Every structure is written in C-alpha cells, then in structure tokens.
Amino acid sequence: MRLTDAAGLSATNLRKNPVRTLLTILGLGVGIGAVLTVLTLGSAGEEQVEFQIARLGVDKVWITPMDGHALEADAGEAITASTGAPACAGAYTLTAVSLNGHTALAQVNGYDQGMEVVHTPSILEGRLFASREYAGRPVALVDETMAEALGGEVIGSRVDVGSRKVRIVGIVGGMKVQAVSASNGMIILPLQTFLDTYAAAGVSEVTVGVPQGARAEQLGDAAVTALGGGYQASTLQAEIDAARSVVRIFVMVLTCVAAVCMLTGGIGVMNILLVSVRERRREIGLIKAIGGTGTQVGLLFLLEAVCYALLGGILGILLGMVMIRLFGAWIGLDAVLSAQLALPAVGIAALLGAIFGVAPALRAAGMLPVDALKSD
Secondary structure (H helix, E strand, C coil): CCHHHHHHHHHHHHHHCHHHHHHHHHHHHHHHHHHHHHHHHHHHHHHHHHHHHHHHCCCEEEEEECCCCCECCCHHHHHHHHHCCCEEEEEEEEEEEEECCEEEEEEEEEECCCHHHHCCCEEEEECCCCHHHHHCCCEEEEEHHHHHHCCCCCCCCEEEECCEEEEEEEEEECCCCCCCCCCCEEEEEEHHHHHHHCCCCCECEEEEECCCCCCHHHHHHHHHHHCCCCEEEECCHHHHHHHHHHHHHHHHHHHHHHHHHHHHHHHHHHHHHHHHHHHCHHHHHHHHHCCCCHHHHHHHHHHHHHHHHHHHHHHHHHHHHHHHHHHHHHHCCCCCCCHHHHHHHHHHHHHHHHHHCHHHHHHHHCCCHHHHHHCC
C-alpha cells in the first residue's frame, strides 16, 4: 500500500463520520484557538501596560537633594551640558489663587526652559512661554481644570498668585500634578518667576529625560556626578520591571491552562482512533490478509490522526481570530493574530496528532489478521 493510498483511505474514513470528525477537530481546535488567543492578547496587554507605565515616567530620571544640599536654578542646564540629556529644574508649592472672584486651590509649578522638551506640554489655547519670559516675567500657564475653576475664559487675564499678579498666556494639556492631588488644577510659572514669588522656596528637583537607547540608572549617576554629589537619582525602573513580571506571569499561567485544553483535544483524537481501531477490525484484517504489513496499517491510522490534527489546527486559527476580536474588543485591546503565531500552530497541531496517534497505530499494527477477521 502506497502512501497516497493510505492518505486516501484516511480521508475517506473521516468523510464517513462527519459528525464525529467535526466534534473531534472542534475539541482540538478550541484548545489551539485558546492558546493563540492568550498569547496574542497577552502580548497586546503587555504592550498596553508598558505604554501606560511610560506615561508615568519610564523615560525620566528625577534628581533630588539630600540632607544639607540644595539645587540651584541652573541645575538642569548643568546636567544637560554634562550629559547631553534634556533636563528641567522644577519647584512646586500648593497655594490659593484667585481671578475675578473665583478662588481655587492650585498646584503652582515653576519650570525652566527645559520644560518643553522634558514634560512636552500640549497647547490647547494660547501659547507657551517665550524664551525671554523665563528670565522672570509675570506670566503663567494653566491646565484645563484650573482654567475651568477660574471661570473658563482666562487667556490674557491677570491672576493673583502669592503676592503678585501674573498674566495667563496659555492653557496646556499633558501636564501632571506633581505632588498634591487635592488641588483644583495646576498653574505653571517660569522657574525664576516662581522663585521671585516664593522667596523661601527652592528648586525641588530636576527631571532628566532619558534619550532613546540610554539606561536610566547610568544617566542618573552621570547627572548626580555633574552636580558634584550630594544628590540622589530616582527612576521607576524597579516598578516597571515588577509590572512586566506580573503581566508575564499571568500570560504564562493562562497559556498553561490553554495548553491543557489543547492536550485534552489531542487525547480526544486518540480516544476516537482507538474506537475506530475496534470498529475497523475487519478492514485491518483484510488489509493484512492481502499482504499489507503492520507498518502500513499503523501508518494508515497515524495519517488519520495527523489529518484530524491539521483540521483542528486550521479550525483553531479561525476560532482564535474570532476570539481575539471578541475578547479584545471586550477588554479594550486592539490585537490581531500574527502569521508568526498562526503558522507554527498548524505545525504543532500536526505534531500533537502524530504523538497521540501512536497508541492507536501500534494497536492496529499489532493486530493479527486471523483475530481481526474472526472477531467481526
């Protein structure tokens, strides 16, 4: 019996029992689809987590003074000159501000010219500070929340901040309240204006942007060295690594569960083939009676197992695409099944079918013709 004959007989047997064939490949297909879904959504979820962490400052290093030291207003410029990385010196305080009868509790931030590169504020209305205004001009930016708290139409208005009035020149977005979440919003002053307004305050920290390809820890050490020591560098690297580790653990656990489903489907294939061997004893006996060898009979059932597995793999890819779309939309992830996952899934399915087809094939190959024919 040639290989093509064995393949034809295997395909014929699958067509004889369409319902059983469908249920068998469905069990394996669900398992494969589950594995593909978990891996695809897990990868998309990890990317989403990293994106959200990046918004919190994965690309930044914070330099703060230690006991007995203070940061100068030009600390950011000194770090940039030494390391080449963008840096922004900042100072913060919480105070009440008022405008035309509206009073609000504000987080007042002072930044030097590095603000636009390091913190990347987006202009919603008006403009950012001009270069000359960083020298101490009485100008300010506000975020949307503060603009609403002060009445809405604030561009060009002079708001009372501390002991002086400053003119609001723009409304910005993308800036985060640095220290106090109980405030009504944020007001941003040029750093020198902030220091002139709050004489007792000093520079709180220097935020350093991490260039692409640079390591945050090394950049932090270089920044501290540039300032002459007495300062400490902080990053979110430990928190980022912990979050990534948690996501990977969950993905691995779910993958293991999905793999068990896939193995269950493979066991279902083996079970169906063992039943098929018992049902087809007469066929096995006739093949051996006319000269067929045990190897040829075993190959017949092994090919049948591989056919089940390949059909299950194809069905699994289709089910995986559907589940990825449905579950991805449900949990808010935009994920697509990649060919790098789909193609190996078919190969793994075929291998799984071959493995679980060994036991039925050996049982059929070892059956004696006289016993097979007599038992019918």
